[in-house]
Amino acid sequence: MKKLTLLTIASVIIFSCKTEQKEISKSPAKFSVEEKKDSTNIKHLFNTALTQGKSYEWLRDLTSNIGGRLSGSPEAAKAVIWGEKIMNEVGLDSVWLQPVMVPHWVRGEKEEANYTINGNKINVPICALGFSIATPTNGITAEVIEVKSLEEAKKLGDKAKGKIVFFNGAFDNTLIHTFKAYGGCVGQRFAGASVVGPFGAKGMIVRSMTNGINDYPHTGSMGYGDIAKEHQIPAAAISSRGAENLSKHLKNNPNLKFYFKQSCKTLPDAPSFNVVGEIKGSLNPDKIMVVGGHLDSWDLGDGAHDDGTGIVQSLEVAYLFKKNNIKPKNTIRIVFFMNEENGMKGATEYARLAKENGELHIGALESDAGGHTPRGFSIDANQKNVHLLQSWKKLLAPYGLHDIDKGGSGADIGPLKDDHVTLVGYRPDSQRYFDYHHTVTDTFDKVNKRELELGSASMASIIYLMDKYLYTNETLKP
Template sequence: MFKKIIPAVIIFLLPAFCVAQAEDSAMIRKIADEVLINGKAYENLRFLCKKVGPRLSGSPQAQKAVEATARMLKEAGADTVYLQPCMVPHWVRGIKEKGLIQVAGKAPYPLHLCSLGNSLGTGKKGISAGVVEVRSFKELDQLGATVIKGKIVFFNFEMNPTYIHTFRAYGESGGSRVAGPSKAASYGAIGVMVRSLASNTDDFPHTGVTVYNDSFPKIPAVAISTNDAEWLSKQLKLRMVLTASFTNTCAMLPDTISYNVVGEIKGKEFPKEIITVGGHLDSWDLAEGAQDDGAGVMQSIEVLRAIKAAGVQPKRTLRAVMFMNEENGGRGGEKYLEIAEKNKETHLFGLESDEGGFTPRGFRLDMTEAQLNKVLQWKNLFYPYGVYELAAGGSGADVGPLKKIGASLAGLNPDSQRYFDVHHAGTDVFENVSKRELNLGALNMAALIYLIDKYGL
């Protein structure tokens, strides 16, 4: 008897499910058309890159970006736009860095280099010493103070080219940049040069944050281009006698005030349930921060604009958040959580775009198995727009803290093959963003937000 009832229930429910899918497909098509025909993300990004420019936390440009995106959110139709004050680190690069390698009997070899974010400066005199190359922290530990003391350590941690998922390679090699300077200092090094975390070989150095361990001296740290890293490694293999010299004048100033920028559309049925979509507004100072993360910021604003323009009246409150200080502190994400806890807010879901504006491939979903299975029921709705990968995974640095208060999370997963060509480098400019790809990411983000708002998790 029981076996006969189950198929009957399924047959009864199937038409309703198909009708709902058809309705959702039509609405997502409407949202997609709005983004593809009338989208504002690309022109907003142009303004951010060309009129505001690099947006390092604490800089005047960061403040201009706050003002510009608040205006954009109002123009997008947000019911309310407001700022969340937060104190952020204020690191300055100083005058352009200089460096060279002197090989015995040869002309000096000029380095393409840049200071790592939060690095201490050398002062105007600079530093000069012999070079010790290491390819792993294990090798550094084996050499120890006997070899390292008084030297400049060259961390030659190449991103593994065999990984198709380039963020895996970035994660494995990134320790050299984040923790390398303090580890080298623990053995008496006077400075560090890090191979840029880049998937291609060129002359552009890639910056990024380093995190000092207060238990050890804080030593100057720079990144050198991948071409320079290859050349230097070759010289060392030939056992050439050489000396590295570099000068930087960067400094950490006292913390200063900045802001998260928040725009929201109030929910009609469950206004106290909040759905967040966002990216980080700050960027490194070598370029315009177009892919990292101007793209994610503008996609998030476009989500609100397109949903409203398509005539959707959200059940829950939708927030687009421009987080400040992801790059060298994470203070914006921390402040957003702090305010949410203080106000006892209910956060249902948070979506982040912080892997560039390239062609979207899927979403990484950080949620319970039951919630994941619910989202997977919608996967065919994304197929027409090029998204095929819905799977468990991490979300993003800024929405990540919301997990503490029970939010389910996700991260947009674009094609990553070209991302580390420009990531944190002087090549991260507006001209390297495709309008079509940027819009495809925005419309898929809007579709996911629409579905979660309608059905919950």
């Protein structure tokens, strides 16, 4: 039986190897002469990333030696110096810092939250939301009213007066693409306080934005809109398990009182920078393709997946081009944007200066969806260029890049949107992303080296194709 098993395993291995070899040998026959060159160059990009890649060690350095990088913080300032240094080490043709004023919100002391059931004090994992005001020094205590959506909250009226409104709309876990689930309920986090504050609510808490059940609260931005200052209330997120338990206890104890305390505040705007570097185009130096992610992160973790991975992958695109002696026809510009998490000031300033200086951007690629296994790209462009990028599927599919669809791109490259600019979002697998997003667990150890490197190579491959073919596209001529 043992011999039979070993023979069976050996047969499977041999069959698999032969099948793979057969597929590889057959694939060039499907390609034109030019596509064969492209296929070979893409293979070299992947080989280099997987054997000589730098992204993983760059990420280790960023997260371990600097950590969380909230805009305006000393850590964000250190990250700017770090970014300029590694761009120069890669040997880009030019590297510079682009000044920008950014919001400066600070968390203050660790937050507290609890309530009591039958004499038992239940502590609740909680964190303040970005831009929230603080509670009074002694915290706030009030009865809780639960809602599942902004629409439900808008109907509360006087029922919310003097209460802590608890937004408990969970992810729709039937959605395979978890970013769609996130989009379906993140409005509660951002706008909840602005809806219930004018009703006289005392505070607002929201279920963390995650598809899992755990004890880690997820922070993120919120806003007060244009409501009067006297209607602005403290806003915080509680962990998903904390939300489940609170909802359960409210059913049997509708008059329970919830307590929370936070000491966050917003300081005056602070000076910071986008970090920019580029490889000059050999044929069309005036035509620019941006590759980037955001350098800032929330303060709870180390900003590994959000968006340390995007930063190091973007720079590795340039590194892979240089290692493979690929001289781009157009200028490839690497941008580490500042302040994506709570203001978008870096992206706004970059786009403003690009317009003011008469720069011609023809494409942009953003990585801001984590460092997990590559799945593909989403494209925001005119229909002709959507079809062009989709025509590259047969070149990219061997690397697991099957999803090349029309859709959104990225927050930081969004301000560059134009009929003549092809915006692309890198899309890795999203199933684990919201386990870590905006939490204390977003640390270096959660990133897989091989997955990260595959992402760098995937990004380099589509930029290689965009550089080769986009500039000849008539829709992109100025």
